[in-house]
Amino acid sequence: MLVVVTVLISRTMLTSRRKLLLAALQTLRRTPERGLNGQNRNATLSVSPRVCLHDVFTNIIVEGLEPGTPVTLRAAVRDDRMREVTSHAHYVASEKGTVKVSHDVSMGGSYTGVFPPGLLTTLRPAPGTFKYLRFTNKDVTSPIQVQFSLYEDHLPIEAHYPESSRSQPARPIASCWTERHLVGPGVRRIPVREGRIRGTLFLPPGPGPFPGVIDTFGGIGGLVETRSALLASRGFASLALAYFNYDDLPKTIGQFKLEYFEEAVEYLLAQPEVIPDRCGFISVSLSGFLGLACSSWMEKIKAVVTIGGLPFFAFARVTYKEKEYFGTSFDQRHLITMENGEVHARGHFSKFFEYEPSNVVPVEQADEETHFLMVGGEQDFWDCHKGLDVIQRRLSKHGRSDKLQTILYPGVGHIVEVPYSIHVLTSWQGDIWGNSKKQDGRAGFPTFWGGDPHSTCVAQVHLWNEMRSFLLHHVRDRSIWYQNLIEERVTTQKMHETQNLSERSRLE
Secondary structure (H helix, E strand, O other), X not given: OHHHHHHHHHHHHHHHHHHHHHHHHHHHHHOOOOOOOHHHOOOEEEEEOOEEEOOOOOEEEEEOOOOOOEEEEEEEEEOOOOOEEEEEEEEEOOOOOOEEOOOOOEOEEOOOEOOOOHHHHOOEEOOOOOOOOOOOOOOOOOOEEEEEEEEEOOOOHHHHOHHHHXXXXXXXXXXXXXXXXOOOOOOEEEEEEEOOEEEEEEEXXXXXXXXXXXXXXXXXXXXXXXXXXXXXXXXXXXXXXXXXXXXXXXXXXOEEEHHHHHHHHHHHHOOOOEEEEEEEEEXXXXXXXXXXXXXXXXXXXXXXXXXXXXXXXXXXXXXXXXXXXXXXXXXXXXXXXXXXXXXXXXXXXXXXXXXXXXXXOOHHHOOOOOEEEEEEEOOXXXXXXXXXHHHHHHHHHOOOHHHEEEEEEOOEOOOOOOOOOOOOOEEEEEOOOOOOOEXXXXXXXXXXXXXXXXXHHHHHHHHHHHHHHHHHHHHHHOOHHHHHHHHHHHHHHHHHHHHHHHHHHHHO
16 A cells, blocks of 8 residues: 555656646747847857967957847856856947947946957956956966857846846857967976976077066966966067965065075076076066066166066065165055955055155166166056156166156056956955955955056057067167177078079089
């Protein structure tokens, strides 16, 4: 009897499930699927170039739509840990049934107006992802794969994430992928663990010799290879140099020994593929004063680029050849907390820029051939852009104002990365002092950097070209060693041509 009851119950359950399934199928037949309007089934979405280096502009075109159709274009990328960032924009198909992102107006979404690279530069953490995630591609040898999708109607970003909207996810009517590479064909990536040096050397294809650059980042710490990889793809030998919170290096920034950077310079210039008599130094944010300091006392550094860097020793004790330089103290209680909990330091450093502090880096001591390119954003909420005037006054006082080029970008915040990178408005700043309180299990604090995506994108492209021209001129073109090499090659080439002509005349 027990067995019979069990069978009867099972049959009843199966019958109920069949009824529910049939009802669901009938409902689906009556309800048209989102994004599958028959009139737009032939729509196509294309990007060109589909495979390119990261500093190349990507053109996005939609064709085959019904004129006047409202559509949403969406981009999505996942990092090494499968965390997603996404963006979207609302467009209306033209009379020809097209959307051309290069000159059509976005009506809403992640950006508005005409903004051709907007889908790339306005990427933000997807719903359900840590909101202060800063997208990085730690494995620079793998391309950044971007998925572009096309949807009917003007949809909110939540429509693509059912777990956040509790609804059926929108279905695209067209999609495509693009690969954006940081490492170009033939570029060599060489991990470096020589003496105290920790980093990665990137060499362009071929024997060289190439202009060499030391490449450092700021308070993000660790080893960031993005810019060095792309520089090597454009003809520079670039050493991405870690200086704290990496491998066996110090975890925090209590002290910097400049001999570490000097050792890195000597290592770079000793490579057979590198021009050996001079190099460049790129410094960002926290490392800004380190780049200035190294160039002031290391004569082989002839070209210095600082992006959002401070002009004075800051936050740490700096030592070089048994001399000590004490950085400007920074009390985290001076951080300004916004209503949403994000912090910045706008106004805190202003007092240091109104006069020349005693611990300004003595850039006037740099070699006569050393030149500086200092860059800042007007909307930098950490006030680093105000340091441009400090260095300008210092060099002018010593009759060396011609050694400095400054660029102040309107609408740009603290962070300017390689072309078509994501605009970093906010991110989580880790604990670089070793005394930050934990929030949600993370040491550090949410940080507001400032700027807007459009202005930042323009600055990225402009600075990339200016910086490379600056480095080429002062590291390669003004190198006596390199000029002698070129003259030797020209002389040898002419000699071979003369010998060939003589040989032909003799045979004739």
